[in-house]
Amino acid sequence: MAKKPALESSECPVARTLEAIGDRWSLMIIRDAFDDTRRFTDFRKSLGVAKNILATRLKSLVDLGIFSVQPASDGSIYNEYVLTEMGRSLFPIIITLRQWGEHFMYKPGETHSILLDKESEIQIENIVVKSSTGKVLNPEDCHRKRIVKL
Template sequence: MVRRTSLKEADCPVARALDAIGDWWSLLIIRDAFSDVRRFGEFQRSLGVAKGILATRLRNLVELGVLEIAPASDGSAYQEYVLTEKGRGLFVVVAGLRQWGEDQCYEPGEPHSALIDNETGQPVGRLELRSADGRVLGPLNTTVRLAASPSTKPHGGA
């Protein structure tokens, strides 16, 4: 069996994020958690994943602080997996993957699900990356630069 290379110390934040939550089972668990799936059996029914794989992914997501284990909301003896603030921060990632999948992974006219705004009942607008002044940005309008760490002091200053 080939050993997976860890990217948790990589210079690139995309690589680090993929190391943490980049396998498809983890992202599908997170997707389901946004749809209020909370219990082990519910995740297993929804995903059709083997119990061992599901248990490993859930344990990893709890260790990463994406999910937390909480007492069952119905007062039963079960435990539930609940998104943390860190986990809820992945909503825009899952929504972006959903929109990309809608655009790129279906034939024209093929039915698929859509993300709906609960207040209006309308499909959610397209995600866009915007500059600080509101301009829409694409790959040709951006550059990746190494950011100074919070503990780094600027040169020549106090």
Template sequence: MARQQLLAQSECPVARTLEAIGDRWALMIIRDAFDDVRRFSEFQKRLGLARNILTVKLKRLVELGLLQIQPASDGSAYKEYVLTEMGRAVFPIVVSLRQWGERFLFSDGEERSVLLDNERAEPVETIAVRSKAGAVLTPADCHRKVVTRTPPAR
């Protein structure tokens, strides 16, 4: 079985997530979609990605259900790529990656972007893994267990 199939069928949610959205271009497209980029030409301009590669990446994100294609909001003949609920749910992942990068990949005095909340124009709080009781957890405080997904109660 090919490695890609193994990851897509893995019992590990991290492996499946990486298989779905783990390449840099997928995450950069999603990041730009959070900044309200919607059109192919806007993605291409911001990312500097070749048209053929961008086409493949956008198609994959649509197939996975993270983006949907809809008519342009300005009534023109263009189509727009819009985040779905599944796509919007990637936001904490992107913020976590951003915060890790801010902490470890920039030197003092080096220019970088920051994420501010719209209401107060203040940097967003650092994301932390917490227990249901609210305690901050480290890797030593957690363990994995294989379970079977059950359908949600109706």
């Protein structure tokens, strides 16, 4: 059987992104960071993940530049994992996954969480893809083009 080429050398941004953060635990760690989880033990408690898996994923996310490791904000001896600008820019991705799950992964009458705007306490609007003119775009309205990043 022929070996698949590494996704990290792919021209497809989706493939590269999935190679970097596409596993369940990485996405759940990032989700928890948006809920202000910062310490290893708190990630472990929230996720119920094995220590070795959590340590591996956090190291990878730090190496990628999604998290930085900083001394604990309370002055204790612990370190905290803090989202970088690169990590914070994943917010719309996590929200889009959440909204897709809210819509398709629950049957009527099932309990689930929703995301509210802290200021208004109103559920946030669904994320949509728009053109530069503000027109809502569907898959058939878009196409790919190869470019070289400068």
